[in-house]
Amino acid sequence: MISEIICVGTELLTGDTVNTNASYIAKRLMGLSSGCLWQSVVGDNPSRLSESILTALKRSELIVLTGGLGPTEDDLTKETAAELLVLPLYEDAKSLNDISSYFASKGREMPNMNKKQALIPKGAVILENEIGTAPGILLDFELLKSQGKFYSQYKAKYLILLPGPPREMKMMWESAAEPYLKAKITDLALVSHYMTVFGIGESAAAERLGDIVSGANPTVSPYAKNGSVTFRITANGKSEKDAEAKCLPVIEKMKELLGDSVVGTDVGSMAEVAVSELKGAGKTVALAESCTGGLIAKKLTDVSGASEVFKMGAVTYSNEIKSLLLSVGEDTLCKFGAVSEQTALEMCKGAAELSGDDFGVSVTGIAGPLGGSEEKPVGTVWIGIYSKKTGKHSAKRYLFGHGRVNERDYIRELTAETALWELIKTVREEN
Template identity: 35%
Template sequence: MVEIITIGDELLIGQVTDTNSAWMGRALNNAGFDVQRITSVSDKKEEIQEVLEKASQRAKIVLMTGGLGPTRDDITKKTLCEFFETHLVFNEEVFNDIQTFLKGRVKNINELNREQALVPEKCQVIRNSMGTAPIMWFDYNDSVVVSMPGVPSEMKQVMTNSIIPRLKQKYLPGIIIHKTILVHNIPEAVLAEMLTEWEDGLPSEIKLAYLPAPGRIRLRLSARGADAELLKAKIFKAVDGLIPIIGDNIYGEEDLPAAEIFAGFFRNTGKSLALAESCSGGYLAHLITSVAGSSEYFKGGVVTYSNEMKNRLLGVNEEDLSNYGAVSKQVVEQMALGALDVTEADYAIATSGIAGPGGGTDDKPVGTVWIAWAAAGKRVVSKQFSFGKYRERNILRTSETALIELMQLMKKGDL
């Protein structure tokens, strides 16, 4: 029903990441609309017109962003005039909005700013309170075409306050409900095999999608219909059947990053946490502190990258470092216990591994990671992982796994 077109050479050469279409897709889906296609196109008249022609034939709603600025490379407005066989006219209300927006920002309104008040005669103008480019709505055959600025804040404001409400009034979309189950430590193919019978028994209204990422999978259940409560009931029943199969590997039931899931869980315990990081290099602390409110439970941590610092700051035994190596059960457990002693926290996490790309051996190849979790009273649990040969992925997987596994250990009473 909906197609999205993002315009700009900067998108195609990777200079700017297209976040607009992702945000629009989520917002439209939440409002009950199906997004069928997303296309990025260059700042060329012929390319824009070709994509627009095909999109308007396939979809009832075509939403465009980009190319509405005051500079020469912003050609969307003139291109739309040619496409809709119309011409530009001066809009006094738009010009007043531009003057109001620029007051105090520029000394004088120049000709380029004034030209932004020119709009296609056949469009309905939706005023832009956050910028100088007007939003243009076209009724075209049986379709609607809307052109919006590429600036994300301007697009989001007008989509939320104007475009989506108008589209809902015009098209009366149905209801779409999603439920996301977060799973870790099961490969995608293994999980799919485990869930074959359960998936076969899903009601026809529910569709299942596997969304894999390193070390974890999001299972998204989607239901479409007219009765929200009935759809929710069917999804909840489906989830109830899923839990006995993979319950121990489920770490969340909201589509949130692992750090946010952990923050909500740990904050409710009333306990404190400390870190001793080696191979994760402070990334674990970054994940924790990226969530607002982490100061309620996170005392702090140390990055002991060298053996000397492991010994000096955390009290790791020099003989164990020599005999077993930094990447070992013996050392990582002492790191976790040392973090408890230094900070007097209730719990501690320690990481030590070979992130790569070099440093691996036959006994400990790149991707070998030890993680330890300790609790007050000198209780400690550790586990070895093999995460592969890619450095950035290893650091991310180590950090997310450390958080997820601590939640699971605490839930099961194993720590």
């Protein structure tokens, strides 16, 4: 089934908002074995919006729109789609009641303008909004046909209108739209796996894989992000099992070729892998962060259940605090500076000893844009790892972002990911 996503909203065209809705829906469509071939963004402009929907109706079978279901005059998605398909709008009593209950639950009266959100195109399946006001709309062309509405000029089988706010959109997709579609669609099974490697460039990894990257079933395609490269391995087959059987030998071969650069297959974020490795080993980690300023702790605690393996993170953003919390020697700081191997070593050990954890991870560096020098340019980072079991601590020096300025976020991100990777490798080695 060919699908298409249209996101409506001026805030997307101006770049004020990043279009996370498109990537979310795209991912879910993959799971429905429906290949998304187009995504587009249009503003709340009736003629351009109408043109976009029309183009989609002609070329795609499943069309998902997000945005433009709000209460203001600007919001035109529903009205435009209904007009294009010549479906009259009616005020749905239950939807109106849901909207006023929503406001009542917040102790507020429903503003008059919100009434518009209860207007529904005739013949539509209404998708309930559990956490917002705009109901969603699902037009099933088979269903419309049974009601005497024929659209033989269009390829479309489903047109789905979802609200723009990501939380509402996701909740509605998962609780209403996707279950509806799943019950209807039976098609070729598509299976995807994801293998992530770290510390090796995209083309170097691709060259190691050779022919595998140009295979047809499964296809293997890489994308690089913040130091890691993830290969998506996608196969199709008569059944899920059949598609799966085509993926597996390729994955095994890839593991062999990529060796210990492999973070894992279908593993989620680096922090998720770190939490799971620590859990598996029954170990805990303490963090001592300088230049990353809490980013590594944030990443670990993004993972639900991180509290089993992570109890303490110290963000030590000055020399005094490094000494106070982590017992870094004042002479060390004075002699070698905060960004040095010695400081990194004392930080990771100090953190683990303070909290009693099995591992200590420290980072200290210069994220920029200020603070660099010839000897220690912006991007210079020391990452230290201490292990209680072996009593060893070691630190490595990195230069992230090619010593360029204005890459603070990038340097911090790479530092955090690399620190987590170093931790993962240490846990694996000791286990």
